[in-house]
Amino acid sequence: MVRFFLLAFACMGLWFPAISQAELDSARLICGPQMYQQISFEELLWIIRHKSRQSTDFSPPELRIEKLDNSGRSQKTFSLDTLQKTREAHFVNGLLGFDLNQNWKGLLDVEVQQFSRLKDSLLAKFHPKAYRVRYLQEERDLAKQLRLVAAGRSKTAISLHNFDLAADVGIYRKRRYLRRGMIYNKMGEIAKSIGMYWGGDFAGFPDLGHVQGLKNGAELIRKFPDIGFEYARFMQVYRQNLDAAESEQKEENFQDTKDLLKELAVIQVNKPCACQYAISIPTPIVWDTPFFAHVPAGWVFVEGYFYRLGTWQLATKK
Ligand SMILES: [Zn+2]
Secondary structure, three states: OHHHHHHHHHHHHHHOOOOOHHHHHHOEEEEEEOOOOOOOHHHHHHHHHHHOOOOOOOOOOEEEEEEEEOOEEEEEEEEOOOOOOOHHHHHHHHHHOOOHHHHHHHHHHHHHHHHHHHHHHHHHHOOOOOEEEEEOOOOOOHHHHHHHHHOOOOOOOOOHHHHOOEEEEEEEEOOEEEOOOHHHHHHHHHHHHOOOEEHHHOOOOOOOOEEEOOOOHHHHHHHOHHHHHHHHOOHHHHHHHHHHHHHOOOHHHHHHHHHHHHHHHHHHOOOEEEEEEOOOOOOOOOOOOOEEEEOOOOEEEEOOEEEEEEEEEEEOOO
16 A cells, blocks of 8 residues: 555656746646546645635534545545644634634744744834834734725735734824834834834835734745645735736736745645536536545536646746
């Protein structure tokens, strides 16, 4: 058995040619049809992430997934109450819940603590006379972030705020909150000198009070690839934003989006995906779950739609 997997692994290396720099730079993932022998529940969770139309208004109490592959037919039910602290649980939680901070707390623990120390040292170093400085509301859940996006007050669907890795500094003078002013640049200089990233440097969308512990979402995914699961749901949105920016020749404002798409490509390329709707009538089979994968027939069913199973591939820009 082990030998079979080793062989399968070796073959995979042969089937998937090395990624060229041009392909990686375009970071354009397309799902190309591909037959599989087996698929894991974790791989199915990623497919669901991309295809599920779940919104913040709807979080089901549980997730039932069924699959049929060369290891047989199996079903798994995940629910928030019974989740163990496993890697898989993070993905399920990402699908069922919207508290990103809570979900990834364990994984990001050290990172969050480190940022918290930076926040303390920023306040210790930046205390201008006649001003009062304090952190504004520091973390937000995804539902709130999405409301901000809808209201046009934030540009990113997921922000480092969601992971408690960003903070907003409020500066007050005579008890009045200052929205702008050179005093924020001074704060930004000090923040950068201690290793933070300052929102005033954000190309296109400067955010003077904002500080964060990592350069951008791409860096977060590079350090913690599993977090890419949260960003993956917005992959198409990021791609549309970037394409729009490129056609308006404003892409220099979207370097972070570019970086993000690149990291998402790196962690997903050669992994299973759901392609376009299946055209042929799928093999008749009975199941009663919203998610079902029929691997030998090469399709997956996600919330009422059939898709062909495929593999994420990188396409060079046309
Ligand atoms: Zn902020």
